[in-house]
């Protein structure tokens with residue numbers, strides 16, 4: 406059976422071919438995904454995962470695309486996004502149960518309105534809750550792992566619950582089984598004063614606006630902070646602020662951000678990443694590790 410026919414049997418005309426991934430990435434970069442679809446509930450997800458395994462179709466779970474660099478050649482497989490049922494959440498006392506497709510910004514806003522404290526650190530972090538879990542998204546104020554009680558995942562063909570100990574959160578990292586899909590998250594918050602929470606959020610957004618290139622096309626911090634120093638400071642000290650390949654530029658405001666000034670290609674970003682790594686290694690003997698997820702084929706020339 407043709408792959409598209411098979412996918413359409415499972416999710417109707419939501420299955421698309423040659424979907425430009427640039428539309429789904431905050432960097433606005435990326436070639437087409439061979440197949441793309443939004444999954445609306447666990448039943449659809451189970452059927453589609455089973456189908457792609459049977460057809461040996463490579464697959465990628467996309468959140469909101471705020472931490473990814475898609476190749477200019479795109480992705481030769483199936484890209485899925487969790488929508489519908491996965492965008493729902495409920496609040497009971499100070500516990501929140503939210504689908505992986507819920508936007509972090511929505512949660513920050515709703516919880517503040519309810520006087521629930523603990524997620525203020527996440528104000529200004531774009532992306533979905535599922536994406537936040539995978540990278541243990543956070544700031545100096547805290548990380549998503551700090552408030553996570555348990556998560557529901559899809560792994561090895563079935564739904565499983567993992568508690569926070571099993572997830573083992575650390576700096577921008579957590580331990581999930583290979584190919585696990587985060588479906589739902591339980592967060593434990595604290596009762597707080599609404600005004601205090603809102604003021605914290607406002608202050609954090611103000612700082613972000615002051616220190617980060619928030620109104621540009623970017624994918625957040627490109628590199629993880631090495632132990633005991635900040636990647637941005639190393640890149641700045643290496644004299645790389647403003648360095649460019651094509652339309653990709655090291656932000657002049659915060660050197661750990663690469664921005665797409667208009668028509669940047671993945672290969673431009675990738676070449677800049679390599680130049681930064683090489684320069685920082687030469688000057689400080691430090692190997693910078695990527696925080697940004699590279700998706701699809703990318704070699705030295707980024708093609």
Ligand SMILES: Cc1cc2nc3c(=O)[nH]c(=O)nc-3n(C[C@H](O)[C@H](O)[C@H](O)COP(=O)(O)OP(=O)(O)OC[C@H]3O[C@@H](n4cnc5c(N)ncnc54)[C@H](O)[C@@H]3O)c2cc1C
Pocket residue numbers: 431465466467468469470471472473487505529530531532533534535536537538539540541542543544585586587588619623624625626698
């Ligand atoms: C302006 C800006 C500021 C940012 N500031 C911060 C910051 O302060 N702190 C910080 O930590 N990050 C920051 N980021 C990076 C990014 O927003 C976060 O990492 C975010 O959590 C990524 O979520 P996403 O839904 O966009 O994930 P995506 O970029 O779509 O995906 C990232 C990875 O998560 C995986 N993934 C996504 N959803 C699921 C799922 N349900 N199940 C399994 N895997 C999944 C993807 O396969 C991919 O490997 C910033 C980004 C931008 C653009």
